[in-house]
Amino acid sequence: MTKVRDETDKFFEKTEISGDCLIWKAAQNKNGNGVFRTNNGRVVPAHRWAYAKFVQEIPPKIRLTQKCGNKLCVNHHHMELETAGNILARNSVRRENGCIEWTGHKLNGGYGQVGFGGKYILAHRLSYNEHFGQIYDSICVLHKCDNRACINPDHLFIGTKTDNNRDRHMKGRTLFGRNLPFAKLTERDVLSIRALRKTGMTKSAIARLFNVSRSAVSSVLSGRTWSHVT
């Protein structure tokens, strides 16, 4: 009976220390990462194997990159999961006006776009999801600051597709509601509040989202205030 070699031993036999890095000396894939055949016959990227073994399981379709820049390095201390937070931080710059502008790929309309989790997503939408939690695909993420490249979560709000169109249409006009003394909400906020309520969000949650009192949200929903907005 032949004894099965310990998988971890087998793994480290294929590596060599170079400075802080642990360099893979065996087969590579076309991306330039090392590949490792596990004891059950699966062939996997070596750095992913090491990270899953010594740090944590990798969520499906999430990339793992080497912070040291060496694609053959399998030192799990040098690795970073390509999380939404990392992507957003690495591809943006803060402007004096408070906007955090996406510096990565942009669509013709000016919105940032990024591949994440195996699909393409608008950068500001990724930012919204990251900070406030995942929202339904049918809900739009809109800008308060009218800077389409901005991913600052404080400059984003949600609304329906109709709001998105209306938003473009109304841009530049003076809004009646905004001219009222002490009006904290904008017309766009009001439309968003109504849309969110329809999705089943509680009044308290909506109030927190827009930084107003629960009674202000109730007034909007009952039509006591903002009834001119349709």
Ligand SMILES: [Zn+2]
């Ligand atoms: Zn390294």
Ligand SMILES: [Zn+2]
């Ligand atoms: Zn902004």
